[in-house]
Amino acid sequence: MKVSFIGTGSMGSILIDSFVRSGALEPSQIAISNRTFAKAEQIAVRHPGMRAYPDNVDAISGSNLIFLCIKPLEFKNVIDEIRASVQPEQMIISITSPVLLAHLEEWLPCKVAKVIPSITNLSLSGASLCMYSARVLMEERQMLEGLLSHISEPIRIDEKYTRIVSDLSSCGPAFMAFLLQQFVDAAVEETGIDRDEAVRLASNMLLGTGQLLTEGGMTPEMLQERVSVPGGITAKALTMLGNELDGVFQRLIKTTHAKFREDLEKVDQSFTVIR
Incomplete structure (x- = not known):
């Protein structure tokens, strides 16, 4: 299998590094290109055997899978550039x-x-959310998901839920890290605990919590019930959190969906041209 990546920014480099580190792909199976060629070259140097190209058409030649890891408004230009060279049996992702x-x-x-x-x-965990056009055969879907399974749990979703599942799976780590940062900052400010120690304790807590909610078979409600004793410290704090955070995550989802609709409109406009 040969896999190409157009775009080696944050998410593109995460995928490349994860596939190589997991053993899913050898560097020699990967071809990459980037608008700033020097960035692609740096990744190729990090993974000897990987090929970096200054031209997108050269990067995708002969590839089975082609990942487009670029910004929304760059898609039309990249597609115009590679369209004549793409073969029917290739899959663009x-x-x-x-x-x-x-x-x-x-x-x-x-x-x-x-x-x-x-x-x-990056830690070979989490989910990869998968959507397919009708052209993609079942065995081709299984091939892609087999690759993704080395670094994640591939989950097929309906495209109409793209934004909310992205909030939960892709944006969620940043949201949870923000809440953890606020928790740690408050602990340091209120008690004087060493910040590095607080970060270590809170991070291990988050890791263990995630394991309980996945491998441990607990639901969020079950976990709260097990930790919280009626009338106790945790119960009192949970009541306060419920009051203070009332509606916060509804507003968060409305914010991400509004930005998504704004971006979608811009993408639609970029693709609505006379051929």
Whole structure:
């Protein structure tokens, strides 16, 4: 298998590094390109055997899978550049939520899919959210998910839920890290505990909590019930949190969805041109 990546920014580099570190791909199986070629070269140097190209067309030649790890408004230009060179048996995979499968199907002559990765893939964990066009056969879906399974749990979703599942899986780590940072900062400010020690304790707590909610088979409600004794310290604090955070996550979801609709409108406009 040969896999190409157009775009080696934050998420592109996460996927590349994770696939290599997990053993899913050898560096020699990967070809990469980036608008700033020097950035692609740096990644190739980090993984001897990987090939970096200054030209996107050269990077995708002969590849089975082509990941487009670029910003939404860059898609139309990149697609215009590679469209004539893409072969029907190749699969192009967008990792960008506002770019719809319909956009890709209309402008590309090949199989198309969408995968939303997560920073948790760096630790070979978390989910990869998978969506496919009708052109992608079952065995081809299994091939892609087999690759992703080395760094995540591939989960097939309906494209209409792209934004909310991205909030939970892809944006969620940043949201949880923000809350953890606030918890640690308050602990340091209120008690004077060493910040590094507080970060270590809180981070291990978050790791263990995640394991209880996955491998341990607990639900969030079950975990709270097990920790909280009626009338105790945890119960009192949970009541305060419930009051203070009332509606916060509803507003968070409305914020991410509003930005998604804004980006989607811009993407639609970029693809709505006379051919």
